[in-house]
Amino acid sequence: MSRATREAYRDVLLPLLLRRPELMCLDSDTGLFDAAYAEAAGDQYLNVGIAEHNLMGIAAGMAASGRVPFVNTMAAFATSRALEAIKIDIAYNQLPVRIMATHGGLAAGHLGPTHQALEDLAVMRVLPGMTVVVPADAAATEAFVEQSTDVPGPLYVRLGRKPTPALPPAPPPVIGQAQTLRRGGDVVLVSCGPYPVLACLAAADVLAGEGVAATVLNMHTLRPFDTQTLTAAARPASLVVTLEEHWRGGGLGGAVAEALSEAAPTRVLRLGMPDQFVDTVGNQEHLVDHYGLTAERVVGTVRTALGTAAPERPGRENVTTRPSHP
Secondary structure, three states, rough: OOEEEEHHHHHHHHHHHHHOOOEEEEEEEOOOOHHHHHHHHHOOOOOOOOHHHHHHHHHHHHOHHHHEEEEEEEHHHHHOOOOHHHHHHHHOOOOOEEEEEEOOOOOOOHHHOOOOOOOOHHHHOOOOOOOOEEOOOOHHHHHHHHHHOOOOOEEEEEOOOOOOOOOOOOOOOOOOOOOEEEEOOOEEEOOOOOHHHHHHHEEEEEEOOOOEEEEEEEEOEEOOOOHHHHHHHHHHOEEEEEEEEEEEOOOHHHHHHHHHHHOOOOOOOEEEEEEOOOOOOOOOOHHHHHHHHHHHHHHHHHHHHHHOOOOOOOOEEOOOOOOOOO
16 A cells, blocks of 8 residues: 555654653644644644744754654755754754654655755764664654654654555564565665665565575664664675665765675665756656666666676566666
């Protein structure tokens, strides 16, 4: 069943507010919360309008006074326009502010580069003490929102905009612990977020049919980073491939390369958005496909790296690869 991660967050937050009087919901006129929601939340909901820098400052003040604010804005605005307030007011003081950032990655593709967030994970994961989480589906979002009340210090959660498919059944995700969705000893596929994780699972199925066994890790938490699970998977493998809806620099691929270079040196190939602003108009699904954040690209990357070719099998259409994107 497809469901939007931002809607899953909204729906699970209200019962939390009603159970926990110290929690607050601070909005920036996102349109996610209607009048009925505001009425049900009462004094625990406040819409400050389109003023993201002020939003973070207000949240910091509330957190310093014993409240735990969930602040709602778009990822592009949280990690650029409001970054100074996040860095100095929130992270520097290690305050328990939960930054719930919608329209992550290419989710606002139709609005262009001003609203797309392809740098947010790189920006947020370098802030000391900041927990950074990227749910891959609605169920994971619900789990992370519930768990977030016990996370010390600040938290950044990247959410989407439109419904995305649910992942196959797996043990419930836990903040700070990578999810192993599939096990194999030849290659490791690491991803985060709905479309990349689904693409890696599909790629693993194709590779299995070609005799290549892949481990698939849903690295939903970029900080704190689960180096132990990553290195355990990487040690027997000859190749690690990362896929993310983010510029290649500084995001998940960077975190994986940093961790493995110190703990278990392995060849890492990072797949993501090219080093340019998006110059194509389209919705998220179109842009994900256009820029090759797909199972086909993962399979082609593994084939090339391992020196294998697509098998010719009667009655079976081979997976085609797209032109290589940097």
